[in-house]
Amino acid sequence: MLARFEHMKKYFGATRAVDDISVEIGAGEIRAIVGENGSGKSTLLSMIAGILEPDGGEMFLDGQAYRPSSQAEANRLGVSMIVQEISTLPGLTVAENIMLGREREYTVFGIRNLRQLNRMVKEKLERAGLMEIQPDRDAAAYSLEQRKLIELVRAADVEPKILMVDETTTALSQTGREELYKLMRNTKARGSSVLFISHDLKEVLSVCDSVTVMRDGVLIDTVPTEGMTEEGLKNMMVGRELSGHYYREDYGTPISDEVVLEVKDLNCPGRFQNVNFQLHRGEILGFGGLSEAGMHEAARAVYGMEYDVSGDVVINGEKMHSVKDRLAKKVGYISKNRDMESLFNQASIRDNICITCFDKLAPKGVVTRRRMTRFAKEQAGLLQVKMRDTGQPAGTLSGGNKQKVALSKWLACDTEIFIMDSPTRGIDVGVKAVIYGLMEELKNSGKSMIIVSEELLELIGMADRILIFKNGEISGEIERNKDLTEEHLVQRMI
Amino acid sequence: MNKETKQIRVVLPFAAIAVVFVLFKILQPERFGTMNSISILLQQTLMQSILGCGLYFLNEMGIFDMTLGANMIISAMAGCWLSTRFGWAGLILGGLLTGMVIGMIGSQFMTRLEINPMIISVGLIIIYEAISTILTQGAYALQVEERYRVLGKAPVNVIVSLLILLLSAVLAGRTKFGLYVNAIGSNAQVAESMGIRVQRYKSYAFLYGGICAGIMGIVNICYSNSMGAASGLSSAASIFTPLMACLFAGAYKRYMNPILALVLGSLFMNLIANGLLTNGLESSLQNVVIGIMLLILVHSSSNSRQYDVTK
Ligand SMILES: Nc1ncnc2c1ncn2[C@@H]1O[C@H](COP(=O)(O)OP(=O)(O)OP(=O)(O)O)[C@@H](O)[C@H]1O
Ligand SMILES: [Mg+2]
Numbered sequence: 001m002l003a004r005f006e007h008m009k010k011y012f013g014a015t016r017a018v019d020d021i022s023v024e025i026g027a028g029e030i031r032a033i034v035g036e037n038g039s040g041k042s043t044l045l046s047m048i049a050g051i052l053e054p055d056g057g058e059m060f061l062d063g064q065a066y067r068p069s070s071q072a073e074a075n076r077l078g079v080s081m082i083v084q085e086i087s088t089l090p091g092l093t094v095a096e097n098i099m100l101g102r103e104r105e106y107t108v109f110g111i112r113n114l115r116q117l118n119r120m121v122k123e124k125l126e127r128a129g130l131m132e133i134q135p136d137r138d139a140a141a142y143s144l145e146q147r148k149l150i151e152l153v154r155a156a157d158v159e160p161k162i163l164m165v166d167e168t169t170t171a172l173s174q175t176g177r178e179e180l181y182k183l184m185r186n187t188k189a190r191g192s193s194v195l196f197i198s199h200d201l202k203e204v205l206s207v208c209d210s211v212t213v214m215r216d217g218v219l220i221d222t223v224p225t226e227g228m229t230e231e232g233l234k235n236m237m238v239g240r241e242l243s244g245h246y247y248r249e250d251y252g253t254p255i256s257d258e259v260v261l262e263v264k265d266l267n268c269p270g271r272f273q274n275v276n277f278q279l280h281r282g283e284i285l286g287f288g289g290l291s292e293a294g295m296h297e298a299a300r301a302v303y304g305m306e307y308d309v310s311g312d313v314v315i316n317g318e319k320m321h322s323v324k325d326r327l328a329k330k331v332g333y334i335s336k337n338r339d340m341e342s343l344f345n346q347a348s349i350r351d352n353i354c355i356t357c358f359d360k361l362a363p364k365g366v367v368t369r370r371r372m373t374r375f376a377k378e379q380a381g382l383l384q385v386k387m388r389d390t391g392q393p394a395g396t397l398s399g400g401n402k403q404k405v406a407l408s409k410w411l412a413c414d415t416e417i418f419i420m421d422s423p424t425r426g427i428d429v430g431v432k433a434v435i436y437g438l439m440e441e442l443k444n445s446g447k448s449m450i451i452v453s454e455e456l457l458e459l460i461g462m463a464d465r466i467l468i469f470k471n472g473e474i475s476g477e478i479e480r481n482k483d484l485t486e487e488h489l490v491q492r493m494i
Numbered sequence: 495m496n497k498e499t500k501q502i503r504v505v506l507p508f509a510a511i512a513v514v515f516v517l518f519k520i521l522q523p524e525r526f527g528t529m530n531s532i533s534i535l536l537q538q539t540l541m542q543s544i545l546g547c548g549l550y551f552l553n554e555m556g557i558f559d560m561t562l563g564a565n566m567i568i569s570a571m572a573g574c575w576l577s578t579r580f581g582w583a584g585l586i587l588g589g590l591l592t593g594m595v596i597g598m599i600g601s602q603f604m605t606r607l608e609i610n611p612m613i614i615s616v617g618l619i620i621i622y623e624a625i626s627t628i629l630t631q632g633a634y635a636l637q638v639e640e641r642y643r644v645l646g647k648a649p650v651n652v653i654v655s656l657l658i659l660l661l662s663a664v665l666a667g668r669t670k671f672g673l674y675v676n677a678i679g680s681n682a683q684v685a686e687s688m689g690i691r692v693q694r695y696k697s698y699a700f701l702y703g704g705i706c707a708g709i710m711g712i713v714n715i716c717y718s719n720s721m722g723a724a725s726g727l728s729s730a731a732s733i734f735t736p737l738m739a740c741l742f743a744g745a746y747k748r749y750m751n752p753i754l755a756l757v758l759g760s761l762f763m764n765l766i767a768n769g770l771l772t773n774g775l776e777s778s779l780q781n782v783v784i785g786i787m788l789l790i791l792v793h794s795s796s797n798s799r800q801y802d803v804t805k
Pocket of ligand 1: 012015016017035036037038039040041042043044084167386387396397398399400401426
């Protein structure tokens with residue numbers, strides 16, 4: 001037995017995020033933690049990582065009492081965590097981020113030796129296969145995925161006894177995922193353990209030895225993955241039988257000829273080149289590719305948020321110049337970087353949802369609080385956002401629930417064209433089904449969607465057409481068909 | 495950010511200073527930019543930068559401590575008063591210790607009370623200014639003895655300023671302290687969770703601010719011979735230039751050492767003020783021009799577009 005956590009508790013006001021949970025983890029074990037959004041997974045791991053102080057309970061590591069006062073102390077004691085949100089600090093270089101809290105290793109007489117620091121970190125990055133990341137550049141200059149990989153390097157570098165990974169895979173492309181699995185396997189091989197949170201049950205069953213299921217802050221059970229099925233896990237998570245379909249089931253449905261959005265010769269030096277495509281009315285267009293393929297940037301550019309872009313974006317025959325133009329055409333964009341670009345973390349859920357809908361809510365310019373609350377409640381209910389009330393700050397929601405709010409914001413305001421980057425990032429299986437159902441409804445009512453996703457199954461299951469991005473260009477196009485497999489897609493991407 | 499953009503931005507403040515200088519020289523070839531006036535301008539800029547250094551670290555963590563001006567005045571007065579009893583030691587240690595004590599008082603208030611630092615600042619300034627009036631004991635100002643004045647004259651004042659600037663530049667760029675200040679300014683919560691003692695580093699910054707205020711106080715009273723009491727928040731107005739220079743330094747820190755940027759920003763503003771003065775512009779209009787120039791400069795530094803895109 002490597003570690004034991006007994007009667008762990010954490011309350012936020014009336015919310016019992018973690019309510020008397022006891023778990024044990026063996027040496028060399030990869031343990032998955034699954035549960036619906038808001039079931040307390042991140043909270044439990046944050047306590048172990050020294051980020052949150054428990055309200056009760058005891059922890060033991062290697063048979064000794066373990067009470068970290070900060071993440072840095074937990075690191076020293078051999079526990080490290082890759083958190084669900086982004087935790088690299090912009091304004092600090094990559095190297096400074098990776099070595100934060102360990103300055104002693106490159107400081108002589110109080111003076112930081114930057115050359116030594118950068119050399120040290122360069123080696124670490126190279127060992128992890130991340131040649132394209134430069135140690136002396138500001139972390140803010142890198143993409144979300146790269147920043148996650150930087151965190152990966154930081155977590156692995158301390159050779160932890162317990163490595164915890166919170167909902168990271170959906171932020172990574174296939175190649176990034178391989179890096180992550182490699183790190184997990186190495187950790188296991190060293191005789192250390194991994195705690196792994198994921199909503200992808202297939203992934204859980206294939207990479208983990210055992211799985212702990214949580215629901216509403218309490219422990220349901222811990223079972224070995226061998227002999228377990230996705231269905232069985234799902235039912236344990238939700239507590240009832242799940243039925244009904246998941247992805248779309250129609251094939252060969254004709255798409256309208258009407259082009260609602262056309263992109264001509266979109267270029268952005270260093271990010272993507274020669275992007276041309278048309279989006280039809282009622283069409284779901286998927287963007288797929290590996291990391292740094294340029295698909296996220298291209299989607300941002302279609303919404304007018306990238307700089308130094310040349311080329312045209314034409315919507316309903318009109319050329320677009322600014323984000324405001326797009327808003328007037330009822331285009332909505334959901335960023336992959338939800339904490340920075342999709343949500344007002346300090347503002348209430350109500351304000352977050354209502355912000356896009358003021359024209360609808362207040363046709364005469366005035367709106368009552370009551371009306372906003374009712375509206376927000378309705379919209380949040382649609383996606384089953386788990387919250388105290390609509391006045392709760394969005395930043396205190398669980399990761400998946402934040403994503404739901406980011407989605408509601410655009411669903412609520414009669415958006416005509418959705419540009420969604422990783423729309424179901426961090427969302428549990430139950431609600432994913434709801435969202436896919438909603439997408440299908442939207443499609444049937446003539447709305448159009450661009451879905452950028454690292455989830456290949458999502459693209460295969462939902463898109464009418466998939467554009468494959470490779471090295472910043474569209475390298476191919478795949479029509480929706482029954483026989484499409486993940487392997488097939490990956491082959492086209494490499 | 496590519497190399498070229500970076501180079502352009504590094505050159506920009508130097509170029510701006512050169513352009514402004516040449517412009518005024520053309521407008522007033524006789525009166526502007528004489529050896530004497532340049533020497534005074536440089537001395538003032540450097541001395542002012544001492545206070546700027548004190549403000550810088552606080553600013554970077556999002557603390558707007560406006561009490562530093564009042565702190566400087568009281569430190570100068572305390573040093574001056576103590577010099578009559580304990581000579582050199584009284585002046586230097588007295589000024590320095592007073593600055594540190596006042597800095598720590600501010601730190602206690604600002605890090606423990608859940609009140610907006612701005613409001614705490616104003617409250618404390620009112621108290622400090624009243625104390626400064628009491629310290630002058632009815633006289634208009636306190637004067638230092640002639641023998642101490644060498645501290646405020648070139649080259650001593652310049653050397654002291656340069657030493658503080660050098661120390662601050664090293665602190666900002668090459669020590670754990672500077673790194674942690676950056677981290678806290680970037681995201682205090684994440685920094686805390688990474689094991690950085692946020693409160694402790696804030697206290698350090700207050701202490702350093704106090705030290706700078708103390709040193710500035712001593713140099714300043716020796717430079718101008720006397721130190722008058724302040725009232726009506728005038729001490730807060732006196733830190734306007736260093737504060738602006740700090741904001742500029744913060745915006746520019748990705749291109750050069752922030753302390754260098756701080757000096758350049760401060761030189762730029764003083765140059766304009768001086769030039770406008772020699773051109774006979776009244777002081778309120780001077781401030782309008784300075785404000786506009788500052789906005790342009792800071793805008794140019796934060797307008798590095800590619801950089802602002804967090805993908
Ligand atoms: N700082 C906070 N203040 C108030 N409530 C909080 C705070 N942090 C978490 N919660 C609540 O605690 C509960 C558990 O959240 P947690 O983040 O642990 O869920 P999770 O299982 O990680 O979900 P997800 O799969 O969506 O990431 C949620 O209801 C959340 O709203
Ligand atoms: Mg979570």
